[in-house]
Amino acid sequence: MPTDEIYAMDSYIKSFSAIIIKKTDHGVILDRTAFHPRGGGLESDTGTLLTKGKSYKVLEVKVDGNEIVHVLDRVDGIEEGDAVEGEIDWDRRYRMMRLHTASHIIAAIAFSKYGALITGGNISPEYAKDDFNVENKEILPKIVEEANETAKKGINVKVYFLPRNEAMKIPGIVKLAEKMPPELDKWRIVEIEGVDIQADGGPHVKNTGEIGSIEIIKVENRGKGKKRLYYIVKP
Structure with missing residues (x-):
């Protein structure tokens, strides 16, 4: 069962x-x-x-x-x-929800402006880290700056389900470089209206205005063509 x-x-x-x-x-x-x-x-x-x-x-x-x-x-x-x-533990959950939705905005901007995909990452209640397949780490602060501008607009975040075949027709539905969602008949879709649409199984806030301010902790060089972004969200 x-x-x-x-x-x-x-x-x-x-x-x-x-x-x-x-x-x-x-x-x-x-x-x-x-x-x-x-x-x-x-x-x-x-x-x-x-x-x-x-x-x-x-x-x-x-x-x-x-x-x-x-x-x-x-x-x-x-x-x-x-x-x-x-x-x-709601405080823990809500911090991760805010970070998770922030990560989707960052990923959307990285993909649409620079063609960058996420090659790895992790979200904890304390901070998030994402690896991007980019050469120049100087673009990451620019992406975060734009992500903050986007979040402040108070955009609705929708969650719904689509048949796999239908979801696969949406450009950028998967923004992970080397990983596809599970082989399920239906995919859970998270859409930040006018900003991003991704197949995703995790919790999110209902509106980007809940995210707060995205702040960079540091940017690391993780090898050729791989940069790691560490960040937090503050009220």
Whole structure:
């Protein structure tokens, strides 16, 4: 029985009810979850599960095969079939949402103006880093400056699903240099109206005005034709 991915439909759901459908040595699989698992360059959500008057810390959420595993601080007292109340760490989630939407704007500008693709990256609550296949690192501050101007316009961010074949016809739908989305019949699409449209599975803000200010931490040379951009977002 697959887990219903609540987070894929609404990134703003902070709490939810679920049933434990499987117990592992280190955690549980639920029938539904608002916890986003690690993947797509994003760290996972953390938070708590409450059941039978006991609180369990969700240390990590990961995909194992076709299962979404919630790794807990302990599993004593938990049984399959138990009802649980889940609560995500919202401050952590929201920081990653803001960084994630910022990364899409940056990627869109890099692609449309310089033909640059992302070759790797990671988003944590503290900061984001993206690798671009560009020769000149001086273009990255220019991209971030334009990204800030774009974010301040307060543009709506839409999430919807398209059949794979239809999504593949959209130019720039994938901005990763060496990776395509999973072989699914339907792709989850994130569209920043008039700015960017990408196949993407992660949480985002509803409006670019929520991002705040994108600030560069540093730019690194990671070898020929590869530059790494580190950045944060501030209110």
